[in-house]
Amino acid sequence: MAFEQTQKEKVIESLMAARRQGQITEINLRFQGKTDEAEKVWQDNARLSAEIDILIGQMMDEWLGNAERAIKGLAKINTKLEAAVAEIKKQINVAQNVVKIIGLLDEAVAIAKKVVAGF
Amino acid sequence: MMIPKAQKSAPIVHRPLCFLVRILTIVLAILGVAGCASISPAPFTALTTSIQQLRDGADASLSLVHERTRNRYIVEAAAGDVAKIEALLLTQPAGDPFGWASPDPPLFLKVARFREGVHRLNSVLVGYAGLLGQLASPDLVSPEQFEKLARDLNDNLRTSVQAFADSGPSNKEIAIFSTLGTAAFQAYLKNKQRSSLLKALNSNQPAIQGTAELGASAVRITAMALRNEYDHSSQKLAVLIASSKLSDSGKQATLRELIELDEKFIKEISILRILHQSYMALPAAHQELATGVTDPKRGLPMVIELLENGRELYRLYEELSKDDKKKAAGIKS
Numbered sequence: 001m002a003f004e005q006t007q008k009e010k011v012i013e014s015l016m017a018a019r020r021q022g023q024i025t026e027i028n029l030r031f032q033g034k035t036d037e038a039e040k041v042w043q044d045n046a047r048l049s050a051e052i053d054i055l056i057g058q059m060m061d062e063w064l065g066n067a068e069r070a071i072k073g074l075a076k077i078n079t080k081l082e083a084a085v086a087e088i089k090k091q092i093n094v095a096q097n098v099v100k101i102i103g104l105l106d107e108a109v110a111i112a113k114k115v116v117a118g119f
Numbered sequence: 120m121m122i123p124k125a126q127k128s129a130p131i132v133h134r135p136l137c138f139l140v141r142i143l144t145i146v147l148a149i150l151g152v153a154g155c156a157s158i159s160p161a162p163f164t165a166l167t168t169s170i171q172q173l174r175d176g177a178d179a180s181l182s183l184v185h186e187r188t189r190n191r192y193i194v195e196a197a198a199g200d201v202a203k204i205e206a207l208l209l210t211q212p213a214g215d216p217f218g219w220a221s222p223d224p225p226l227f228l229k230v231a232r233f234r235e236g237v238h239r240l241n242s243v244l245v246g247y248a249g250l251l252g253q254l255a256s257p258d259l260v261s262p263e264q265f266e267k268l269a270r271d272l273n274d275n276l277r278t279s280v281q282a283f284a285d286s287g288p289s290n291k292e293i294a295i296f297s298t299l300g301t302a303a304f305q306a307y308l309k310n311k312q313r314s315s316l317l318k319a320l321n322s323n324q325p326a327i328q329g330t331a332e333l334g335a336s337a338v339r340i341t342a343m344a345l346r347n348e349y350d351h352s353s354q355k356l357a358v359l360i361a362s363s364k365l366s367d368s369g370k371q372a373t374l375r376e377l378i379e380l381d382e383k384f385i386k387e388i389s390i391l392r393i394l395h396q397s398y399m400a401l402p403a404a405h406q407e408l409a410t411g412v413t414d415p416k417r418g419l420p421m422v423i424e425l426l427e428n429g430r431e432l433y434r435l436y437e438e439l440s441k442d443d444k445k446k447a448a449g450i451k452s
Contacts, residue, residue: 003335003399012343016350023354030361052347053226059340060233063333067240070330074243077323081250084315088259088308095304099268103275 008062012055019048158313159415162408162422163255167248169397169404169425173334174241176394176432180341181234183387187348189227230344237337244330247323251408254316265305273297313412320409328402335398342391349384353377383442390435397428 005013022045029038196203206225212218221228253259277293356377360370404421411419 003332003395005339006336009339009343016343016347020350023350023357027354027357027361030358033363049347049351056340056344056347057224057226057229059343060229063337063340064233064236067236067333067337070326070333071240071243073326074240074247074330077319077326078243078246078250081247081254081319084319085250085253085259088312088315091308091311092260092264095268095301096271099271099275102272106275 008055008059012052012059015048015052015055019045019052022048157257157309158255158316158412160252160255160257162411162419163248163252165419165422165426166404166408167245167252169422169429170241170245170248170401172429172432173394173397173401174238174245176390176436177237177241177334177338177341178234179436180338180345180387180391180394181230181237184341184344184348185227185230185234187352188225188230188344191348191351192225192227226344233337233340237334237341240330240333240337244334247327251316251319254312254319255412260305260308260312262305265301268304269297269301272301317409317412320405320412324402324406324409327405331398331401334401335395338391338395338398342388342395345384345387345391349380353380353384356380379442379446383439386435386439386442390432390439393428393432393435397425400424400428 022041026038026041026045029035029041192203196207202223203225206221206223209219209221212220273294276297277290356373359365359373360377365373400421404419404425407417407419407421410417
């Protein structure tokens with residue numbers, strides 16, 4: 001099965017890549033002692049992080065909506081499978097009962113024969 | 120036309136019995152049960168095991184994501200992010216005495232709901248695989264059951280027939296009838312078992328395809344969330360290392376921590392890669408089960424791939440757990 005990233009996945013991926021570049025820039029600026037510039041980049045990154053968190057949360061919510069339908073569909077399938085298993089078990093039970101009934105009939109015939117012989 | 124004496128004097132019960140034996144022999148031949156290989160339950164057991172591993176693996180990864188998003192939230196809120204503190208003050212939705220709402224639900228709460236949803240989806244999938252296993256199980260139409268049925272039928276028929284007619288069929292003939300009768304019934308049920316299984320496998324293929332796509336998508340979202348947390352944690356450590364206030368030994372210790380974080384992240388993301396591959400292999404493995412029932416000589420490469428992925432997952436979990444134990448021991452000492 002091949003997979004294709006959704007548009008939203010692509011957007012989040014590119015936002016995360018941009019933030020990563022921002023983080024690397026911030027670290028470089030701190031190593032160079034440019035603290036003010038580094039703080040500014042940090043603030044931009046923080047805003048971007050908040051957006052990324054929101055988008056990840058949205059993706060999770062959307063997924064849950066789709067999963068709910070799939071769970072219901074699979075539950076229906078499972079009910080049908082349970083019925084198929086039960087049907088086979090039931091038929092075996094019926095056969096066992098038929099054999100038992102033959103045994104009971106046999107006893108009834110033996111009793112009937114004795115009764116007939118008594119007349 | 121001369122009719123042989125023996126045939127002429129055949130008892131009433133005897134003739135229908137001979138006919139029935141012949142019919143039953145034909146039925147057995149049509150169903151081809153004598154030469155037909157029974158369903159192998161092994162691939163179905165393998166599928167159930169693999170899906171259980173998928174469920175456990177996805178849940179373990181999402182547990183990590185939940186813990187990390189929650190910890191990050193605590194740190195950010197504690198640093199004075201008022202909006203984050205406000206989001207923790209849950210309110211009651213109007214008219215819902217049991218509900219709760221947050222003005223801006225924190226990510227960790229969404230992760231918790233997502234984790235529960237993924238677990239539910241995977242559990243229904245585990246249930247499906249288990250039911251397929253039941254339907255494929257040799258125990259469902261077990262030979263022992265039918266041997267007992269044949270014995271009981273034989274015992275009961277013998278006395279019944281003798282009770283009805285003094286010159287009935289021989290014990291041997293009744294035994295053949297009982298054996299063939301139950302064998303035909305067993306063949307019928309085995310055939311029903313096989314056709315029910317095939318019908319289920321074929322008709323549920325699109326549903327399994329859809330579920331596998333959802334599972335794979337959940338793993339990609341999890342990977343995204345895990346990477347998001349890694350990006351935050353690794354950046355924090357790098358900022359510490361860049362700080363001029365930190366001593367050389369402090370920098371070395373933080374660097375070691377960053378390396379360990381990287382190593383851990385590589386293993387965790389590898390687990391997600393394997394989980395993703397397993398979901399991607401699931402539809403083909405499911406399809407293979409159907410072809411395997413039709414032609415048992417066919418190989419099951421995708422089912423085997425799923426099992427191998429499971430072994431690899433176990434190995435990576437073991438490694439991660441060893442690392443955690445080492446780290447915990449290091450902290451204690």
